[in-house]
Amino acid sequence: MTERLITHLRHVDLAVPDYDKQLEFYTTMWGLEPEIAEDGLAFLAAAGSPEQYSVRLRRAEEKRLDLIAFGAATSADVDALAERLLADGVTLVTRPERLQTPGGGYGFRFFDIDGRTIEVSADVAVRRHRKVEEGEAVPVKLSHVVMNSPNPEAAVAFYSKHLSFALSDTLMHPRMGEMMWFLRTNRFHHSVAIARGPHVSLHHASFEMRGIDEYMRGTGRLLRGGIEKVWGPGRHMAGNNTFSYFLDPHGNTVEYTTELEVLDEDSWHPHLYDFSDPMVTDQWGTANPMEEFVARKSFNDPDRGCFVAPPV
Structure with a gap:
């Protein structure tokens, strides 16, 4: 097995036709916190996580999985993984670049074998998170x-x-x-x-x-x-x-x-x-x-x- 450059799971991004209903569910019922929610795009964080968001909702005409995002330790690892995938014939959606999503960072996107969009990033700012207290039934x-x-x-x-x-x-x-x-x-x-x-x-x-x-x-x-x-x-x-x-x-x-x-x-x-x-x-x-x-x-x-x- 080649060197492991992905360190952890960051977030899952969903496209949803009824954006308002989904936003209500994931915040009021599921227990995520809306960090940013405007213009049909919502970034929802888990209270105990240093990740900027755990779920992204995007208003769209058709339901789909937009992407799954993973973390890498350094920008050099992001570059190395992108080069490895290119050499192996994997289709890159974007080359490594500065990210415009909350927390910034440096990353790229590619298609997996089934056509899902996968993102890998590093240097994303750590979110101000907290310890979830006893009895709090919200996602960590x-x-x-x-x-x-x-x-x-x-x-x-x-x-x-x-x-x-x-x-x-x-x-x-x-x-x-x-x-x-x-x-x-x-x-x-x-x-x-x-x-x-x-x-x-x-x-x-x-x-x-x-x-x-x-x-x-x-x-x-x-x-x-x-x-x-x-x-x-x-x-x-x-x-x-x-x-x-x-x-x-x-x-x-x-x-x-x-x-x-x-x-x-x-x-x-x-x-x-x-x-x-x-x-x-x-x-x-x-x-x-x-x-x-x-x-x-x-x-x-x-x-x-x-x-x-x-x-x-």
């Missing part, structure tokens, strides 16, 4: 993003070869074969995962809560608010993290989680978990069964933004 940070792919083996190979992500674990089913791959770019069990799906789309975006109590309080707030629950509450085996999945107003799945496993990368060996075993999907046995309803909701709508860079 963006934890991970899971993507659907009709050719997940190729997508996993792309992220492993070009971006040096490492495989943590894989989910399989006796009839369907391997179905989900968990990939890490630091010691956390996964920053991204690739799921086998019928089309390219966002599977879900996950947000870390302070602890179990805050995770359950947040889950309860959404249930009382009438937000459609897809799956949970429970605890996965792969990653050992808690999960409660809900749908935002445009049908994107978003998750509250906590206690994602931190690995010793020198000694870790990936598992192949059979998710027909109920203990694999939910160690607690408290969530609704992992069946067709959950899978169908997680497929999301086909992303029509593939190989089309977002306008901002």
Whole structure:
């Protein structure tokens, strides 16, 4: 594996037809803070995160995943990664340049193998953040993003070869074969995962809560608010993290989680978990069964933004 130049996940950017409804959901219900919200563009921060924002919403005629952004340690690493991708024939959307988004920085964008726009940046100003207090049921940070792919083996190979992500674990089913791959770019069990799906789309975006109590309080707030629950509450085996999945107003799945496993990368060996075993999907046995309803909701709508860079 080549040198790992990506350090962490920064933010996920969504294009949404009903911008006002989405903004209301992600602030009032989900618990993100609007750093900037004007002219149909909102940058929403997680209270405990030094990242300038964890979610960007953009008003658009059609729903899509605009981009997924990652961090690098230095501008030199940004340049090195861009050169590496160019040499490997990866399509760059932009060359490394100064960024005009909140916090500035230096970065570039490219298409992954499925046509998603990916951004990598360094030297972004640290946001003034705070310690999330006991009982506060608001996201601490963006934890991970899971993507659907009709050719997940190729997508996993792309992220492993070009971006040096490492495989943590894989989910399989006796009839369907391997179905989900968990990939890490630091010691956390996964920053991204690739799921086998019928089309390219966002599977879900996950947000870390302070602890179990805050995770359950947040889950309860959404249930009382009438937000459609897809799956949970429970605890996965792969990653050992808690999960409660809900749908935002445009049908994107978003998750509250906590206690994602931190690995010793020198000694870790990936598992192949059979998710027909109920203990694999939910160690607690408290969530609704992992069946067709959950899978169908997680497929999301086909992303029509593939190989089309977002306008901002």
